[in-house]
Amino acid sequence: MQKKKTFWKRYGLLVITGLGVGAAAVLLTALGNPANMGFCIACFLRDIAGALNFQRAGFDAQVGSGIVQYVRPEIIGLVLGSTIIALIRREFKPKGGSSPMLRFVIAVFVMIGALVFLGCPLRMVIRIGGGDLNAVVGLAGFVIGILIGILFLRRGFSLRRAYKQSMAEGLAFPVLMAVLLVLLLVRPGFLAFSAKGPGSMAAPILSALLAALVVGVLAQRSRLCMVGGIRDAVLFRDFHLISAFGAILAAVLAGNLILGKFHLGLADQPIAHMEALWNLLGMVLVGWGSVLLGGCPLRQLILAGEGNTDSAVTVTGFIVGAAVAHNFGLASSAAGIGTGPVAVAVGSGLVVLAAVSVANMQKLEG
Amino acid sequence: MVDARGYSCPTPVILVQKAVKSGAPAMLEVAVDNWCSVENVTRFAQNAGYTVSVEDFEGDFKLTLTK
Numbered sequence: 186m187q188k189k190k191t192f193w194k195r196y197g198l199l200v201i202t203g204l205g206v207g208a209a210a211v212l213l214t215a216l217g218n219p220a221n222m223g224f225c226i227a228c229f230l231r232d233i234a235g236a237l238n239f240q241r242a243g244f245d246a247q248v249g250s251g252i253v254q255y256v257r258p259e260i261i262g263l264v265l266g267s268t269i270i271a272l273i274r275r276e277f278k279p280k281g282g283s284s285p286m287l288r289f290v291i292a293v294f295v296m297i298g299a300l301v302f303l304g305c306p307l308r309m310v311i312r313i314g315g316g317d318l319n320a321v322v323g324l325a326g327f328v329i330g331i332l333i334g335i336l337f338l339r340r341g342f343s344l345r346r347a348y349k350q351s352m353a354e355g356l357a358f359p360v361l362m363a364v365l366l367v368l369l370l371v372r373p374g375f376l377a378f379s380a381k382g383p384g385s386m387a388a389p390i391l392s393a394l395l396a397a398l399v400v401g402v403l404a405q406r407s408r409l410c411m412v413g414g415i416r417d418a419v420l421f422r423d424f425h426l427i428s429a430f431g432a433i434l435a436a437v438l439a440g441n442l443i444l445g446k447f448h449l450g451l452a453d454q455p456i457a458h459m460e461a462l463w464n465l466l467g468m469v470l471v472g473w474g475s476v477l478l479g480g481c482p483l484r485q486l487i488l489a490g491e492g493n494t495d496s497a498v499t500v501t502g503f504i505v506g507a508a509v510a511h512n513f514g515l516a517s518s519a520a521g522i523g524t525g526p527v528a529v530a531v532g533s534g535l536v537v538l539a540a541v542s543v544a545n546m547q548k549l550e551g
Numbered sequence: 552m553v554d555a556r557g558y559s560c561p562t563p564v565i566l567v568q569k570a571v572k573s574g575a576p577a578m579l580e581v582a583v584d585n586w587c588s589v590e591n592v593t594r595f596a597q598n599a600g601y602t603v604s605v606e607d608f609e610g611d612f613k614l615t616l617t618k
Contacts, residue, residue: 276586283559338565346557349584408587413560421564421595479559495559549566 196428202403203429207436209396210311213259215444216388220455221315224400225308226482227299229257230500231507231516232384233365236376239504240511243382243518252382253511256369258394260486261362266401267490268359276405279355281494283347287541288495291474292502293509294534295482298470300507300516301463301527302326303456305482306411306471310430312457314437316449319457319464326465330472331415337542338420338476341549347495355492358500362490366394383456404487411481412472458521463531470534477541552580555588556611563588564595567616571599579616582608589614 210223222228234240235254243252271277299305302323304312309327312320334342368376369390379385387393403409407429414427441447451459458464475481478499480488485503488496510516514523515530553570555563563583570579579601581592589612593603601616 278585280557280584283557338561343558343562347559348557408590410560416561420561421568421598423594423598425594479561549562549569 195425198403198407199409199426199429200432202400202407202409203432204436205403206307206400206409206429207311207314207433208440209400210433210437211440211444213388213393213396214446216392217386218388218393219383219386220446221312221317222304222308222383222456223311224259225304225311226260226486227296227305227503227507228253228303228308228383229260230296230482230503231300231511232257233260234504234507235384235511236378238375238377239508241377242511242516245381248380250377250379250381251384252379253384254377254379255384255387256365256376256378257387258366258369258390259397261366261369262394262397263401263404263483263486264359264362264490265366266398267405267487269398270402270405271491277355277492279350279352279492279494280347281350281354281498283495284344284545285495285498287344287545288478288499289502289505290537291477291541292485292499293506294537295471295474295478296503296506297510297515297530297534298467298474299482300510301467301522301531302471303458303517306475307433307481307483309468310411310433311437312454314434315441315455316447317454317457318449318451319454319459319461322461322464323468326468327472328415329465330469330474331412331476332419333469334473334476334542335416335419337546338416340546342477342542342546343549344477344479344495344545347493350492350494354494358489358494358497401487401490404483405491408484409487410484412475413480413484416476456519458517458519460517460522460524463517463522463524463527466531466535470531470538473538473542474534477538552582552613554582555592556582556584558588560587560591564591567592567595571596575618577618581614581616582611583614584611586612588612
């Protein structure tokens with residue numbers, strides 16, 4: 186009995202968060218989001234980059250839009266959910282200044298890696314839960330990337346300290362998200378919304394926003410992080426965060442089995458491709474870069490919501506990375522990948538991450 | 552005292568791990584600036600056999616680890 190209580194106290198909130206994220210992902214897909222994309226931070230930031238016309242991938246002159254342009258309320262809800270609960274619990278602490286420019290650069294390559302694979306770590310788990318075996322290849326790359334990152338953490342890698350910032354600086358990003366929500370509701374002509382493709386597939390705004398607000402609150406409270414789970418298990422033999430990883434997978438798997446959406450295999454998976462090498466290397470970039478950043482893309486949104494402006498800069502880097510990926514033909518699609526440019530970009534990304542890792546090894550002083 | 556204020560995850564825990572490994576002190580003070588790090592350091596310290604108490608410290612947090 187005592188043991189059970191301890192387990193619940195240790196893992197309860199994370200397991201609930203994981204189940205909540207998984208359930209929300211399945212639900213939002215049933216309500217209209219693209220398949221195996223109920224919740225994907227990389228995809229949704231990419232769509233926001235599209236709505237702002239930073240990229241117009243697959244532009245069709247006849248319908249006047251690209252295929253991945255939409256202001257995803259899920260992103261807004263995650264950030265604002267985190268901000269609201271952090272303010273209530275007095276955990277909203279504006280801080281920043283921990284190598285913001287390096288974080289920006291790392292974030293650009295993390296996003297390129299994610300769009301080569303076609304998903305952030307969260308969508309990777311959701312894809313596995315849908316039976317997409319290409320995502321298992323991605324998971325292998327993700328783990329390799331995290332292990333490389335850990336090698337540098339053990340040798341004193343750090344992007345150095347952050348410092349206290351003003352309330353205005355900390356609130357800037359959440360306020361931007363609130364403005365984006367207003368723009369989504371008003372739909373002014375200067376924003377672009379896909380008429381076809383994944384960007385045109387969306388759950389109703391209110392349900393997406395509410396689901397994301399709930400997940401945002403839970404993720405802020407539980408510190409959910411897809412990278413942290415594997416990192417802490419290896420680094421500290423701490424299996425706290427990785428429990429949520431399992432919970433998300435279990436929830437998505439159960440949901441897909443109930444709804445008859447589970448299709449095991451490599452071929453014909455929704456918004457995926459079968460280029461194993463690039464699925465692997467794309468996620469190496471994501472895993473390694475995320476360890477350097479201190480958290481996965483989802484975690485960066487939550488931290489940005491808590492007033493961490495380094496994470497806000499990181500999210501900005503993700504959005505720019507998405508635009509770069511689509512404007513230079515680096516992002517994959519169900520049709521496959523553009524091997525030449527992708528090889529150059531992924532190769533450059535690995536070199537950049539190595540350089541940043543080596544340059545920031547230091548004798549850590551407490 | 553280990554001053555881990557301003558460091559992002561997981562550096563505060565790594566600093567504590569290093570301090571614990573180098574001589575397993577009976578008492579160790581750690582300063583962090585966010586509640587997430589309080590939780591992470593506490594979890595690590597408890598797994599390493601320490602009792603942890605938390606107090607306010609110049610608007611941040613000070614953890615006292617005792618064995």
